[in-house]
Amino acid sequence: xxxxxxLELSQVGIDFPTAxxxxxxxxxVNLRIHKGEFISLIGHSGCGKSTVLNIVAGLHQATTGGVIxxxxxxxxxxxxxxxxxxxxxxxxxxxxxxxxxxAVKQSSKKRNKKEIREWxxxxxxxxxxxxxVDKLPSEISGGMKQRVGIARALxxxxxxxxxDEPFGALDALTRAHLQDSVMEIHAELGNTVxxxxxxxxxxxxxxxxxxxxxxxxxxxxxxILSIDLERPRNRIELADNPKYNHYRHEVLKFLYxxxxxxxxxxxxxxxxxxxxxxxxxxx
Amino acid sequence: xxxxxxxxxxxxSMSRIxxxxxxxWLGQLALxxxxxxxxxxxxxxxxxxxxxxxxxxxxxxxxxxxxxxLVDEHxxxxxxxxxxxxxxxxxxxxxxxQDPSYEVKIRDFTGPxxxxxxxxxxxxxxxxxxxxxxxxxxxxxxxxxxxxxxYSAINPLIQLLKPVxxxxxxxxxxxxxxxxxxSSDPMFSKSFITSAVTVSLCCLWPTLINTAxxxxxxxxxxxxxxxxxxxxxxxxxxxxxxxxxxxxIFTGLRLSLGIGWMVLIAAEMLAQNPGLGxxxxxxxxxxxxxxxxxIMVAVLTIGIIGFALDRLMLILQKKVSWDxxxxxx
Numbered sequence: 001x002x003x004x005x006x007l008e009l010s011q012v013g014i015d016f017p018t019a020x021x022x023x024x025x026x027x028x029v030n031l032r033i034h035k036g037e038f039i040s041l042i043g044h045s046g047c048g049k050s051t052v053l054n055i056v057a058g059l060h061q062a063t064t065g066g067v068i069x070x071x072x073x074x075x076x077x078x079x080x081x082x083x084x085x086x087x088x089x090x091x092x093x094x095x096x097x098x099x100x101x102x103a104v105k106q107s108s109k110k111r112n113k114k115e116i117r118e119w120x121x122x123x124x125x126x127x128x129x130x131x132x133v134d135k136l137p138s139e140i141s142g143g144m145k146q147r148v149g150i151a152r153a154l155x156x157x158x159x160x161x162x163x164d165e166p167f168g169a170l171d172a173l174t175r176a177h178l179q180d181s182v183m184e185i186h187a188e189l190g191n192t193v194x195x196x197x198x199x200x201x202x203x204x205x206x207x208x209x210x211x212x213x214x215x216x217x218x219x220x221x222x223x224i225l226s227i228d229l230e231r232p233r234n235r236i237e238l239a240d241n242p243k244y245n246h247y248r249h250e251v252l253k254f255l256y257x258x259x260x261x262x263x264x265x266x267x268x269x270x271x272x273x274x275x276x277x278x279x280x281x282x283x
Numbered sequence: 284x285x286x287x288x289x290x291x292x293x294x295x296s297m298s299r300i301x302x303x304x305x306x307x308w309l310g311q312l313a314l315x316x317x318x319x320x321x322x323x324x325x326x327x328x329x330x331x332x333x334x335x336x337x338x339x340x341x342x343x344x345x346x347x348x349x350x351x352x353l354v355d356e357h358x359x360x361x362x363x364x365x366x367x368x369x370x371x372x373x374x375x376x377x378x379x380x381q382d383p384s385y386e387v388k389i390r391d392f393t394g395p396x397x398x399x400x401x402x403x404x405x406x407x408x409x410x411x412x413x414x415x416x417x418x419x420x421x422x423x424x425x426x427x428x429x430x431x432x433x434y435s436a437i438n439p440l441i442q443l444l445k446p447v448x449x450x451x452x453x454x455x456x457x458x459x460x461x462x463x464x465x466s467s468d469p470m471f472s473k474s475f476i477t478s479a480v481t482v483s484l485c486c487l488w489p490t491l492i493n494t495a496x497x498x499x500x501x502x503x504x505x506x507x508x509x510x511x512x513x514x515x516x517x518x519x520x521x522x523x524x525x526x527x528x529x530x531x532i533f534t535g536l537r538l539s540l541g542i543g544w545m546v547l548i549a550a551e552m553l554a555q556n557p558g559l560g561x562x563x564x565x566x567x568x569x570x571x572x573x574x575x576x577x578i579m580v581a582v583l584t585i586g587i588i589g590f591a592l593d594r595l596m597l598i599l600q601k602k603v604s605w606d607x608x609x610x611x612x
Contacts (some may be wrong), residue, residue: 059507077510089504093526093605102522106512138608156512 006035006192007056007160011065014051025051027218029065031211033160036190040203042251043213043222044259049196052213053162056194057083069159079107082153084163088145090137096148097133100124100155107156123155124148126185143174147181154185163195167202175199176235179206187232200255204247205235212254222258225250341576346583349576357397364392398562402584405558408475409547409592412482413540419483420490420539421532425524427491428498441491449485449546453554456480474556481550482543489538497531498524526605533600537593544589559585 012029015022026048033039041049054060056067058077067074069081077083082103090099100120104111111119124130127147137145146166153161166182167175179202186193186206197203203210207227214222227247229238238244323343333340341349375387396404427434460477501524509523525532551560563581566574597611604611 057511059510077507078513079511081511083507083511085504085507087504089502089508091505091508091523091526103512106514136605138606 005032006070007031007033008068009052009056009065010068012052012055012062012067013064014048014055014060015063024218025216026055026062026220027064028220031221031224033192033194035192038186038193038206038208039195040207040210041194041196041213042198042200042203042210042255043219044215044255045198047213047215048219049213050164053083053164053194053196056160057081057162059083079103079156080159082156082158082161084146084149084153084161084166086165086168088137088142088149090145090148090152092137095134095136096124096129096140096151097121099137099148100152103152104155119155123151126154126188127151127181141174143170143178146170146178150178150182150185154189154191158191160192160194163193165196165198168198175202179235182206183231183233200248200251203251204229204244205233205238210247210251212251215259223254225254335575337570337575338572341579345573345576346579349573350580352573353398353577353580357399360394360397363394367392396557398581398584401557401559401562402588404475405547405551405560406588408478408558409482409540409544411475412479412547413486413543415479416483416486416539416543417490417536420487420535421494424491424494424532424535425498425520425528427495428501428528429520429524434495434499441488445488445492449481450549450553452484453477453481453550456484457554472557474554477554478547478550478556478558482547485546486539486543489542490532490535493531493535493538494528497528497535500531501527529600529604530606530609533596533604537596537600540592540596541589544585544592548585 009029009031013024013027015024017023029052031039041052043049051060055062056074058074058081061075074081090096091102094102097120100123101116104116104119104123121130121133124133127150129144129147129151132140132144137148140148146169150163150166153163167178170178182193183206185191195206204227210225210227211221212223212225213219225247229241229244229247327342327344330340330342371390375389378385379387423437427437457477460473460480464473464476505523505527509519514522547558548560548563550556551558552564553560555561555564559581563578566577566581600611601607
């Protein structure tokens with residue numbers, strides 16, 4: 001940990017133009033992240049989690065405030081802030097190997113042919129995909145695609161790894177496997193990670209801090225919960241751990257008690273939709 | 284006991300396989316054959332009931348006879364041409380023996396073009412016109428798909444020019460080509476240039492529009508990947524845009540080629556430019572008792588070639604496309 005804060009979001013806000021005038025999606029988002037920290041963003045659908053991530057990625061421009069990474073302002077997308085997209089976003093016409101190779105070739109021009117090949121293979125091995133390097137995305141399962149997507153992001157050697165609901169589209173078992181893989185990789189590489197999630201267990205299991213967001217419009221950070229659980233973490237042991245269950249309780253309370261009140265103030269429709277999400281998650 | 288049980292089961296599964304394979308055999312071969320035979324029967328019945336000023340409308344038999352005739356004429360013409368060149372060579376050799384300073388002149392055979400020569404001319408013309416149009420339309424389409432500004436600038440022109448029949452352009456193209464394309468030793472004949480440009484004018488639009496739509500509807504996530512990777516504009520086009528929009532580009536190309544082939548025949552008839560269209564027009568003017576049958580041969584040939592061109596594009600698409608599982612038709 002060379003610098004205290006590697007990534008800093010200060011007073012970040014964003015307005016989207018609509019027919020009825022500007023719509024304020026985010027307001028006054030302040031967050032400081034240490035190097036190597038694992039941060040989860042959690043909140044109800046439509047609260048602007050993805051927008052925060054996209055601003056850090058440089059895909060959206062903040063209307064107010066800004067993002068500073070290693071004392072440089074973020075103005076455009078770049079490989080030092082690699083993104084793992086929700087639906088893998090692999091180029092369907094390239095094999096797993098070629099998808100990662102494209103990222104390697106783009107993010108560092110210094111490597112020679114042999115070094116490129118070794119680095120691609122190393123990253124695919126990291127996500128346990130060495131057996132399917134020549135397969136096209138259409139020929140592998142959803143979990144495997146997401147693994148390749150993570151390998152592609154890691155291969156860019158990002159300062160910050162951004163993950164937008166990386167396991168949202170996967171079944172529970174595959175998701176657990178991938179969560180374990182991500183914990184392993186994080187322990188090994190020590191990247192700074194920002195992950196968006198809907199899943200309370202996932203947030204508590206993986207994160208150093210959980211950033212809980214209030215509902216939009218003008219969404220912002222509601223509470224930040226530090227997860228003081230020793231690593232490496234084991235999901236089976238934690239299931240019985242009172243501290244773990246306390247953290248889960250805290251997050252659930254924020255999502256379904258504190259934020260529910262705000263919903264009823266905001267538009268009726270949004271409240272209805274969020275109730276549905278709540279019921280679904282509770283079940 | 285076990286035998287009596289397994290035997291009927293085996294028989295059952297065998298009969299099922301036979302039914303299934305019979306079904307595919309019917310679908311793939313028998314049904315098209317039934318369709319064609321039915322058409323031929325209907326054709327001969329209807330044809331025998333139509334009397335024209337040039338005799339009865341030709342039925343399948345008369346058309347087949349003329350098809351054979353056209354092949355024979357072509358073979359005879361080729362024989363004539365090779366005889367001509369042989370005589371010329373002998374004559375030149377003899378003169379060279381008499382007078383070593385004699386400069387050898389080789390004259391081309393000037394017999395009238397046969398049916399097959401006309402087919403070749405048309406195919407060559409449509410290929411050149413189509414290629415030329417595609418080389419313009421695909422890059423322009425990509426530009427329109429990528430840039431809203433380019434699209435706004437070019438779209439009104441596309442909408443204005445697209446519905447114009449290229450035959451309306453034909454007189455203008457003819458005049459411009461005769462005025463501009465002046466050369467003492469032209470590489471291509473003027474009629475060829477005129478036909479090819481006319482084909483190009485109608486091949487542009489479907490490719491241009493489909494390419495633009497294909498490019499503008501690329502998955503947003505892939506565009507984000509390109510941004511995160513900071514791909515240069517060139518590698519963005521070649522690594523993301525082109526592979527994504529290949530299906531739409533080929534849809535445009537196939538439409539263009541089909542239209543180009545139709546328009547070429549009409550242009551050749553109208554402008555008396557060499558090709559299958561001229562063959563049809565010449566036979567019509569000729570007005571012999573065989574003319575209608577010979578025109579019918581040309582009509583069927585045009586259809587078969589149009590079909591073959593489309594299949595050719597399909598094969599090319601299958602080769603170029605990355606998605607080998609996609610059902611192309």
